[in-house]
């Protein structure tokens with residue numbers, strides 16, 4: 182019997198297996214080179230190549246705008262990210278940002294916005310970005326301060342955004358800004374801002390441990406037309422959270438891809454490295470570690486593809502996606518660290534695959550909701566489900582009402 186693959190799991194259909202095979206071959210032919218010497222140009226080129234090959238059709242929704250389907254298929258998104266991450270962290274990043282950066286337009290955009298932006302995102306001729314975080318508002322995104330004041334025919338933007346992926350190379354930014362005095366999440370509205378809007382500038386390029394285009398953005402009396410608003414005024418936080426809900430599971434898939442690559446590198450090394458008269462893989466200590474790595478990866482992959490499958494069935498997956506993201510990113514960090522250890526000195530040599538993975542994985546535990554934020558989402562979700570389904574609580578509520586009614590009568 183042939184060795185089984187995760188693609189044989191019941192979450193997938195024949196079209197997913199066919200796509201995985203095709204992408205694997207494409208990645209082997211196109212992603213072999215090292216892209217890191219000029220990340221901006223490497224990202225632009227990757228996006229163009231993804232567009233030509235048709236992969237970006239899966240990052241947007243709406244066949245009329247060049248998408249593969251009316252809705253984004255989460256399992257396809259996850260298979261693409263896992264495969265790309267196994268081959269190149271930068272390729273995974275470039276693909277993922279086309280989806281996250283245009284997700285709000287797919288989900289809430291007007292017809293004119295969809296026609297203007299989505300076909301170009303799918304063709305790889307427009308680069309997208311998602312601008313939510315600010316210097317004073319990261320995990321607590323509802324505390325954002327960037328302001329959009331209503332003016333004749335549109336809005337005037339003033340404020341800053343930071344740690345914005347594709348900052349500096351994007352053609353447009355989906356931006357979240359405060360439009361009224363309502364506190365927290367209620368006063369936020371979403372917009373799409375073209376990179377050439379007057380009053381918009383890249384205030385600073387930010388370098389991080391695994392090179393990606395990243396920037397702090399500044400808006401000074403930046404005027405945009407009213408037609409650039411996405412969704413209703415005051416609905417921006419909902420727009421942001423809905424976009425993140427689609428793509429959070431795919432962050433888990435990328436982490437699974439990084440971890441699988443690390444396990445392969447560890448296996449290759451352990452089975453060939455001679456020491457003390459045998460190979461490293463012959464030692465039980467090594468075998469125990471390899472077993473933990475492989476089991477952790479499968480557990481993370483099962484959570485990831487469960488969340489993806491549930492979402493494709495039309496279910497709400499806020500809890501399942503958070504479980505997948507925190508488990509997959511934390512597991513991948515441990516697996517990659519173990520692989521570095523197994524490779525010994527070679528594991529920390531610059532540009533060795535495991536050394537690159539060690540740097541690539543770290544931000545995934547922070548962005549699109551840090552692990553601690555995912556823990557809160559899971560805990561709140563399961564407490565709510567428990568309270569809604571607990572019969573004793575219903576009884577005590579009824580008893581409470583009866584007593585109150587009785588009290589009133591007395």
Ligand SMILES: Cc1cc2nc3c(=O)[nH]c(=O)nc-3n(C[C@H](O)[C@H](O)[C@H](O)COP(=O)(O)OP(=O)(O)OC[C@H]3O[C@@H](n4cnc5c(N)ncnc54)[C@H](O)[C@@H]3O)c2cc1C
Pocket residue numbers: 310311312313314316318319320321343344345346347389395544547548549550551552553554557
């Ligand atoms: C590589 C990279 C790319 C990014 N790309 C984008 C992008 O494209 N668009 C965008 O808008 N943003 C982006 N970000 C920003 C990212 O979303 C924020 O960094 C993230 O939300 C955390 O916010 P913060 O950095 O302000 O940390 P803080 O919010 O200050 O949190 C610091 C730490 O506190 C802990 N923490 C948070 N909440 C709790 C809690 N309730 N209880 C206990 N501990 C807690 C977590 O460990 C967290 O990491 C990116 C970040 C990175 C690193």
